[in-house]
Amino acid sequence: MRITSSRFARAFAAGALLLAALAPLPAAGQSIDRQFRAWLDADLWPAAQSNGVSRATFDEAFRGVSPNLKLPDLVLPGQKPQTPKTQHQAEFGSPGNYFAENTVRGVSAGGRARAGAHARTLSAIEAATGVPPGIVLAIWGRESGFGRARISYDAFEVLGTKAFLATRKAMFREEVLAALVMAERGRIPPRSMKSSWAGALGQPQFMPSNYLKYAVDGDGDGRADIWTSEADTLASIGNYLKAHGWVRGRDWGFEVTVPAAVSCALEGPDRGKPIADWARMGIERVGGRPFPAHELKGEGYLMMPAGRNGPAFLVTPNFYVLKDYNESDLYALFVGHAGDRIQYGDRTFSNGWGAVTKLYRSDIAAMQRGLEKLGYDVGGADGLPGFRTRRSIGDWQARNGLAPTCFPDQTLVNRLR
Known part of the structure; x- marks a missing residue:
C-alpha cells in the first residue's frame, strides 16, 4: 500500500501520540535506561567519588548495567508506591510452615556433617566471640545451603536498580556505595560480585555495608572472602553476632510450657524478667528438665509466635541478636532450634503448631x-x-x-x- 507523505505524517503523529499515552514515564520522553544513566552520572558518581571510589572502578561496576524492572518493590518514575495485589491477597499461614521438618533437618544434618571438618575454625570462633558452633553452622545453612545455593544476580544491577527505583531508595543508595567501596579496595572485581535479588552477598548473605563492618579473615590469607572461603564465611558470621551483642555463656532460649494462669499477653522483649521469676510463675522447661543454674538470674522474655496455638519459649538476649541477622522472630527461632539440633541431636518441638483459620x-x-x-x-x-x-x-x-x-x-x- 502506497502512503503519501501527508498521510504518513498523520500516521506518524497518531503513532507518536499512542506511544506517549502508553509510556510509563512522564515528560521528556526519556527511557528509564537514560534516566538511570543520568542519575548515575549526576547523583551517584559524585557520592561515590567522595567515598574514595575512582572513575575507573565506577565505570566498570556499571558497565552494561541497566535497571532490572523484574525486581520487587520498585516505583517507576512518575508513579506512586502501591501495595501489590498479590501481597494484599496473600494467605496468612501457620508459623509452623517455617519449620517444615525436611528444611530443619536439612540444615541440622548438613551442619553436623560439616562440624568435624571445620572443628578447628569453629573452636577459634567460639573462643573469640562466644558464639557456639551450632549457631554459626545453622546460619550458614539457612542463608546459603552451606554455600551450595545459586546466587546469580549481578550485585550492581540489583543495588543500582533499587537505589534508583525502590521504595527504600535511601537504604539501597548506602548499600550500592558500600559495594563500590568494596570494589575499589579490591575485595572482589565488580563483574564477579554476585548477590541475591535483595542485594545480599556471598555465603553468609551480608549486605555490602555489613561486609565492610563485619567480614573477617578466617583462614589466614589476609582476605575476607565470603564467596569461596568457608572459614571466612564462618568467622564473619561469628564476628557479626559478637558485634551485635552476643552474650558469652548464655543460651538463645528454651521451649517451655506456659500455664493458663500466665497471660500470653506478657510476651515481648520489653517485658523481660529473670528466668527464675518466670519459673516461680509456673513456667517450666519442656520434658521436666530444669533451667540451667547459670541462666536463672539472667533476663528472659516470653515468646509465643503462634500464641496459644503453638510452642512457647523463654528466650534470652541472644535470641534478639539472632533476630538482628534477619528481622524475623521465626528466623531467629529457626536458627536457635537448628543450632540445638546440630549440637545435641535432632529433637523436634515438644508442642505442635495448631491450625490457622484461613x-x-x-x-x-x-x-x-x-x-x-x-x-x-x-x-x-x-x-x-x-x-x-x-x-x-x-x-x-x-x-x-x-x-x-x-x-x-x-x-x-x-x-x-
Missing part, C-alpha cells in the same frame, strides 16, 4: 487497624501479627471476657475490623 493478610491488617482505634500498639497494620499484635489480641480478649489466645482468627477479624 485469613488473608488484608484481613489481619483490618483487625490491626481496629485494635489501633482502641488504643493498642500493634506495631503497624502490615498484616503480619508480630509480638505487639499478639499481645494486644490477648489483652483485648481478656478485657472482653474471652480466653486469651494471642493469635488472630476469623471471629476476631469480624469483631475488630
Whole structure:
C-alpha cells in the first residue's frame, strides 16, 4: 500500500501520540535506561567519588548495567508506591510452615556433617566471640545451603536498580556505595560480585555495608572472602553476632510450657524478667528438665509466635541478636532450634503448631487497624501479627471476657475490623 507523505505524517503523529499515552514515564520522553544513566552520572558518581571510589572502578561496576524492572518493590518514575495485589491477597499461614521438618533437618544434618571438618575454625570462633558452633553452622545453612545455593544476580544491577527505583531508595543508595567501596579496595572485581535479588552477598548473605563492618579473615590469607572461603564465611558470621551483642555463656532460649494462669499477653522483649521469676510463675522447661543454674538470674522474655496455638519459649538476649541477622522472630527461632539440633541431636518441638483459620493478610491488617482505634500498639497494620499484635489480641480478649489466645482468627477479624 502506497502512503503519501501527508498521510504518513498523520500516521506518524497518531503513532507518536499512542506511544506517549502508553509510556510509563512522564515528560521528556526519556527511557528509564537514560534516566538511570543520568542519575548515575549526576547523583551517584559524585557520592561515590567522595567515598574514595575512582572513575575507573565506577565505570566498570556499571558497565552494561541497566535497571532490572523484574525486581520487587520498585516505583517507576512518575508513579506512586502501591501495595501489590498479590501481597494484599496473600494467605496468612501457620508459623509452623517455617519449620517444615525436611528444611530443619536439612540444615541440622548438613551442619553436623560439616562440624568435624571445620572443628578447628569453629573452636577459634567460639573462643573469640562466644558464639557456639551450632549457631554459626545453622546460619550458614539457612542463608546459603552451606554455600551450595545459586546466587546469580549481578550485585550492581540489583543495588543500582533499587537505589534508583525502590521504595527504600535511601537504604539501597548506602548499600550500592558500600559495594563500590568494596570494589575499589579490591575485595572482589565488580563483574564477579554476585548477590541475591535483595542485594545480599556471598555465603553468609551480608549486605555490602555489613561486609565492610563485619567480614573477617578466617583462614589466614589476609582476605575476607565470603564467596569461596568457608572459614571466612564462618568467622564473619561469628564476628557479626559478637558485634551485635552476643552474650558469652548464655543460651538463645528454651521451649517451655506456659500455664493458663500466665497471660500470653506478657510476651515481648520489653517485658523481660529473670528466668527464675518466670519459673516461680509456673513456667517450666519442656520434658521436666530444669533451667540451667547459670541462666536463672539472667533476663528472659516470653515468646509465643503462634500464641496459644503453638510452642512457647523463654528466650534470652541472644535470641534478639539472632533476630538482628534477619528481622524475623521465626528466623531467629529457626536458627536457635537448628543450632540445638546440630549440637545435641535432632529433637523436634515438644508442642505442635495448631491450625490457622484461613485469613488473608488484608484481613489481619483490618483487625490491626481496629485494635489501633482502641488504643493498642500493634506495631503497624502490615498484616503480619508480630509480638505487639499478639499481645494486644490477648489483652483485648481478656478485657472482653474471652480466653486469651494471642493469635488472630476469623471471629476476631469480624469483631475488630
